[in-house]
Amino acid sequence: xxxxxxxxxxxxxxxxxxxxxxxxxxxxxxxxxxxxxxxxxxxxxxxxxxxxxxxxxxxxxxxxxxxxxxxxxxxxxxxxxxxxxxxxxxxxxxxxxxxxxxxxxxxxxxxxxxxxxxxxxxxxxxxxxxxxxxxxxxxxxxxxxxxxxxxxxxxxxxxxxxxxxxxxxxxxxxxxxxxxxxxxxxxxxxxxxxxxxxxxxxxxxxxxxxxxxxxxxxxxxxxxxxxxxxxxxxxxxxxxxxxxxxxxxxxxxxxxxxxxxxxxxxxxxxxxxxxxxxxxxxxxxxxxxxxxxxxxxxxxxxxxxxxxxxxxxxxxxxxxxxxxxxxxxxxxxxxxxxxxxxxxxxxxxxxxxxxxxxxxxxxxxxxxxxxxxxxxxxxxxxxxxxxxxxxxxxxxxxxxxxxxxxxxxxxxxxxxxxxxxxxxxxxxxxxxxxxxxxxxxxxxxxxxxxxxxxxxxxxxxxxxxxxxxxxxxxxxxxxxxxxxxxxxxxxxxxxxxxxxxxxxxxxxxxxxxxxxxxxxxxxxxxxxxxxxxxxxxxxxxxxxxxxxxxxxxxxxxxxxxxxxxxxxxxxxxxxxxxxxxxxxxxxxxxxxxxxxxxxxxxxxxxxxxxxxxxxxxxxxxxxxxxxxxxxxxxxxxxxxxxxxxxxxxxxxxxxxxxxxxxxxxxxxxxxxxxxxxxxxxxxxxxxxxxxxxxxxxxxxxxxxxxxxxxxxxxxxxxxxxxxx
Amino acid sequence: xxxxxxxxxxxxxxxxxxxxxxxxxxxxxxxxxxxxxxxxxxxxxxxxxxxxxxxxxxxxxxxxxxxxxxxxxxxxxxxxxxxxxxxxxxxxxxxxxxxxxxxxxxxxxxxxxxxxxxxxxxxxxxxxxxxxxxxxxxxxxxxxxxxxxxxxxxxxxxx
Numbered sequence: 111x112x113x114x115x116x117x118x119x120x121x122x123x124x125x126x127x128x129x130x131x132x133x134x135x136x137x138x139x140x141x142x143x144x145x146x147x148x149x150x151x152x153x154x155x156x157x158x159x160x161x162x163x164x165x166x167x168x169x170x171x172x173x174x175x176x177x178x179x180x181x182x183x184x185x186x187x188x189x190x191x192x193x194x195x196x197x198x199x200x201x202x203x204x205x206x207x208x209x210x211x212x213x214x215x216x217x218x219x220x221x222x223x224x225x226x227x228x229x230x231x232x233x234x235x236x237x238x239x240x241x242x243x244x245x246x247x248x249x250x251x252x253x254x255x256x257x258x259x260x261x262x263x264x265x266x267x268x269x270x271x272x273x274x275x276x277x278x279x280x281x282x283x284x285x286x287x288x289x290x291x292x293x294x295x296x297x298x299x300x301x302x303x304x305x306x307x308x309x310x311x312x313x314x315x316x317x318x319x320x321x322x323x324x325x326x327x328x329x330x331x332x333x334x335x336x337x338x339x340x341x342x343x344x345x346x347x348x349x350x351x352x353x354x355x356x357x358x359x360x361x362x363x364x365x366x367x368x369x370x371x372x373x374x375x376x377x378x379x380x381x382x383x384x385x386x387x388x389x390x391x392x393x394x395x396x397x398x399x400x401x402x403x404x405x406x407x408x409x410x411x412x413x414x415x416x417x418x419x420x421x422x423x424x425x426x427x428x429x430x431x432x433x434x435x436x437x438x439x440x441x442x443x444x445x446x447x448x449x450x451x452x453x454x455x456x457x458x459x460x461x462x463x464x465x466x467x468x469x470x471x472x473x474x475x476x477x478x479x480x481x482x483x484x485x486x487x488x489x490x491x492x493x494x495x496x497x498x499x500x501x502x503x504x505x506x507x508x509x510x511x512x513x514x515x516x517x518x519x520x521x522x523x524x525x526x527x528x529x530x531x532x533x534x535x536x537x538x539x540x541x542x543x544x545x546x547x548x549x550x551x552x553x554x555x556x557x558x559x560x561x562x563x564x565x566x567x568x569x570x571x572x573x574x575x576x577x578x579x580x581x582x583x584x585x586x587x588x589x590x591x592x593x594x595x596x597x598x599x600x601x602x603x604x605x606x607x608x609x610x611x612x613x614x615x616x617x618x619x620x621x622x623x624x625x626x627x628x629x630x631x632x633x634x635x636x637x638x639x640x641x642x643x644x645x646x647x648x649x650x651x652x653x654x655x656x657x658x659x660x661x662x663x664x665x666x667x668x669x670x671x672x673x674x675x676x677x678x679x680x681x682x683x684x685x686x687x688x689x690x691x692x693x694x695x696x697x698x699x700x701x702x703x704x705x706x707x708x709x710x711x712x713x714x715x716x717x718x719x720x721x722x723x724x725x726x727x728x729x730x731x732x733x734x735x736x737x738x739x740x741x742x743x744x745x746x747x748x749x750x751x752x753x754x755x756x757x758x759x760x761x762x763x764x765x766x767x768x769x770x771x772x773x774x775x776x777x778x779x780x781x782x783x784x785x786x787x788x789x790x791x792x793x794x795x796x797x798x799x800x801x802x803x804x805x806x807x808x809x810x811x812x813x814x815x816x817x818x819x820x821x822x823x824x825x826x827x828x829x830x831x832x833x834x
Numbered sequence: 835x836x837x838x839x840x841x842x843x844x845x846x847x848x849x850x851x852x853x854x855x856x857x858x859x860x861x862x863x864x865x866x867x868x869x870x871x872x873x874x875x876x877x878x879x880x881x882x883x884x885x886x887x888x889x890x891x892x893x894x895x896x897x898x899x900x901x902x903x904x905x906x907x908x909x910x911x912x913x914x915x916x917x918x919x920x921x922x923x924x925x926x927x928x929x930x931x932x933x934x935x936x937x938x939x940x941x942x943x944x945x946x947x948x949x950x951x952x953x954x955x956x957x958x959x960x961x962x963x964x965x966x967x968x969x970x971x972x973x974x975x976x977x978x979x980x981x982x983x984x985x986x987x988x989x990x991x992x993x
Contacts, residue, residue: 205934205971333927340935341923343870343910347936350869358864401864402856474874474882474936474970523872523936524971555875735930739973743933746972769879769968777961780974 143186143310150190151309153266154183155259183238184255187216187263193287193301195220195227197256200240201248202232202495203521204473204529206799207736208248210335211328214732215253218320218327219260221284222300224335232497232519242496244527244621246694246797249732253795254319261320262313271303322730322791331735336521348493348520349478353548356480357386358401359541360408361551362394363561366762367617369415379407387411388544397541397549420762421616427465427569430591430613443598445607449573452584452605456575458644459584463571464633465824466592467756468564468617472774475523476558481538482548488515492535493522500532507536508543526747527621528562559767564757565622566615568592570633576641580655589630591615596627596693596804599634601656617759623744624800627693628751628807632825635689635808640821649688649812650675659692661727661790665699666690668725668786673701683707684720685817689808695796696728697788700745700805703781704813709831716831717753717814719779725786726802729793738785741802745783748806749775754829835900842905843868844912854900858892859883861899862909870910870939874968881967884940885909891947910939913946921984922946929980933971941967945981954985 143152185199197216203209213227220227230236232243264284271289272279281292290297322329339345364371374394376387384399385407394411398404421429453459479492488508494500497517505512522529538551553561568591575584585606589597591613598608610626642652650670654663670676670688678686683706690699703721708714722745731737754773758765766772807825815821818834835854840847843866852861862868862885871894874882878893885894886908894902913920922942925931932938941964948955948963955963960978969977982988 205932207933331930334930334932337927337932338919340932340938341919341926341942342914343868343939345935346869347872349873350863352867352869401860402853472970474880474934474968475872476874522934524934526970552873555877739930739933739976742975743972746974747970768877769875770877774968774970775972775974776968777965777974777978780961780972783975 147188149306149308150188150304151263151267151307151311153187153259153263154310154312155185155187155255156183156312156315185238185252185259187256187259189263189267189300189304191301191305193226193299193304195222195300196230197227198230198237199252199256200232200237200498201252202243202497202519204243204493204495204523204525206248206740207334207733208243208252209521210332211249211732211736212253212256213335214328214330214332215257216260218325219257220264222287224327224332226287229335231521233516234497234501234518235516239498242499242530244495244530246696246800249795249797250695253732257319258317259313262311262317265317266311267300267303270307271298274298274303322795325730328732329730329734331733334736346520347475347478347523348480348491349475349550349552351480351491351520351550353480353482356548356550357397357399357541357545358404359395359397359538359549359551360401360404361537361557362396362408362411362413363557364392364417365415366417367420368762369417372414372416374414375412376410378410382407382410386541386545388541390540393537393540395537395541397545397547417762422760423758426567426616429616430567430569432613434612434614443606443608447605449584449586449605449607452603453573453575455577455583457578458641459573459575460637460640460644461571461573462637462640462823463569464629464636465570466568466629466632467825468567468619468759469622469751469755470559470564470757470772471526471528471562471622472559472769472772473522473524473526473528476553476555477529477534477562478550478552479535479538480548480550481535481542483539483542483546486510486514488539489518490516490535490539491518491520492532492538493525493529494519494532494535495525495527495529496532499530500535503532504535504539508539526623527565527625530621531563533561555769556767559772560764563618563620565751566592566619566626567617568626568629570629572633572637574637574641576645578645580645580647580652582641582656587634589626589633592629593626595625596630596691600659600662600692601638601653602658603656617757623747624693624803627691627801627804628748629825631689631691631804632807632811635691635805636811636821636823639687639689639808639812639815643815648676653688653690661697662690662692662699665697665725665727665788668788669699669701669723672725672784672786673721673723675701678703683817685813685815687809687812687814687816689805689812691801691804693801693804696726696798696801698724698726698802698805700724700809702806702809702813704810704817706814706817706832706834714831715834717810717828719749719753719781719810721782721784722806722809723784723786724802724805725788726798727788727790728796728798728801730791730795731787731789732795734787734789737787737798740798741785742783744800744802745806746775746780748803749779751825752807752810752827754826756826756829835898838899838903841866841899841903841907843907844909852899854903855898857895858885858897858899858902858907859894862894868909868911872936872939874937874940879966879968880937880940881944882937882940884943884967886943886947889947889950891944908943910943913942920946922949922980925980925984926977929976929983931973931976931980933973937967937969941969941977945977945984949981949985954987955981957982
């Protein structure tokens, strides 16, 4: 087995997600909180020791130190005079449902209904610093902090209530948001207790929270807390925000990536009524009273761009194999044993290459920002997974200090890892600065497909050896460019060498749901399937033979049993595939049934996914309905990357930057999806927004092989159907 | 195209003053503050902007406002009556048929047109009726369930 503590020293697991936050030290002063909140009681949550250490490590290159531990704050909770509970966290909501699940954690400890809690999220003036909402970290790191805060708040409030009621604290309980004594003869509301107080309490680190087996509100399917606003259209996304006197902006985009602005002629546009043209370095943008005028004015600007020659799709994988010029190294776990010895001991050897295309996040709400300057203070509403990161970007772009910038993140129209950066916010703020008025900028779908960033493409080489009895003896794995997430295997292989090699990516790339874990699982689980077939072993049996990991075996068993693995009668044109995996403390097994359907002209076929069963174990389940929703969503999104999504590019241009040319999964593509939750109340909850996506692509590829005998080793597997 | 000076929206006559050639979606969102209908693609491919025009599900992003003048326009804001949600809105909440919910208004409007025409659609009819609407979060299975709940063909939420 790999020693994970060692491997972490070597591998940069979230290479594309570790955008550095600003060096930040929050020295809180109790008086500041009293000033901010007026009356009521504030409970402050210092970061737990582990989190604080992670944060210092993350910033180690920038001189971060242990002194942060004492002063860093994770969240705070305010009980107002009217008894309302407000919870403040820098985490943000983009559809993954933490607005609800974090409220459940607080409600559980505070013994109040979820409806009495308001989550204040991702507002840099109101909430504590947070590096960002990514890496499936909200559930394992933020929920425990809020639980501690709420548990400590409950105990402190009980003490105050007991004094007020003139009874012993031990006899007071909170029942449905009321403090009652032992015989319920006396009671107080939260408002009675908070009224007139100006208290700031720091939560002790040693407070005991409720174990999952005793949860009453967490662990249940609480409905989305703001569901009504979402189905009525009342929720205000960034693109819905309107400010007094607001103008609309449009940016003039370069002809290609990496193009340099040579000259521009904007006389015609400047002559239009109410139009302001801004040229600043490589930036050209327009603001006007309405969107039509802004677009018209932008189109009327004549621009000369100079573009360098750039790689195209056809040469992508050769480019990625070239060593990077980047200083930052790649890495992998320390090799174990000897690949040469492992191959010598093998009865069969296999060497194969797998590739993965660039794909786009395509969040349905494109990047949007509304920027407003008041004197030297800048406020920006924007859909981002890193409000504090965007604040830093804005401060840097305008040469102002971060305390002059406020970033507010209204719950956004999804992100999937695609909204880490702040370019739209900066563009809107530049136009607002030039016009002296608030400016709204909403990227077009084409801009979103072109000027954001992509999930990294990648090439993976695997060399392996296996004995005739099914024991894997050697495993050499080289990933070029796509990343290190999910690269480690849970199979017990004595000789292994697993490496990640960074490349010079032709396209701008970054985080994505599950990130490289999909590429790494696709390559690994396809290769494992190939080994099983070469030995004529059942793919499930082969997997079980090579892993002793109890949780992996449990999800494999659960998925196979629900699916009826091995029990389906072989039918022409039908096939079944299986894959399993592990990432970010979540285990999954995915079984897929596909149908190969001949097209009308019979010259080709298309792959239809008929049925998917996925078993998932992320420790103690917080909200079963929302967890199932995330898993179903990840599987559905995974269908795109597995079968047909692929960014086409040529010499610095994206060739398919529209939904009419870049196909995403639709109603017709969706199979029957059955989810099996393996609820482990004895294991801390892990996040679940990402890992459920990683099993689908290899399971589909393996099912295609099962149906046709054709082995596909590139994602997407069948963008134009199958040539059979 | 001639200027448009009024639109019939959600049973009310609303004054506007816009060029008839501009997109209905822009007028709804920017001139009338009806922001429930969303921009998703601008080419009628995603359905986030879906409204009803004389009961027909229509992509407002590619519809010139002049073509909607004089007709009955219904947007997501018009479904709730006296504080009571439309059965589809109730069903979407019940079935947890959303994640980020940016597509939800368009989904509900497309579904309401579908149910007006086919009150008890089969699963296949739902799929073909809704296929023009994208939910990037992938809640399709739940949206189908929500439409079945609203139409009375499924009582229980598929858990």
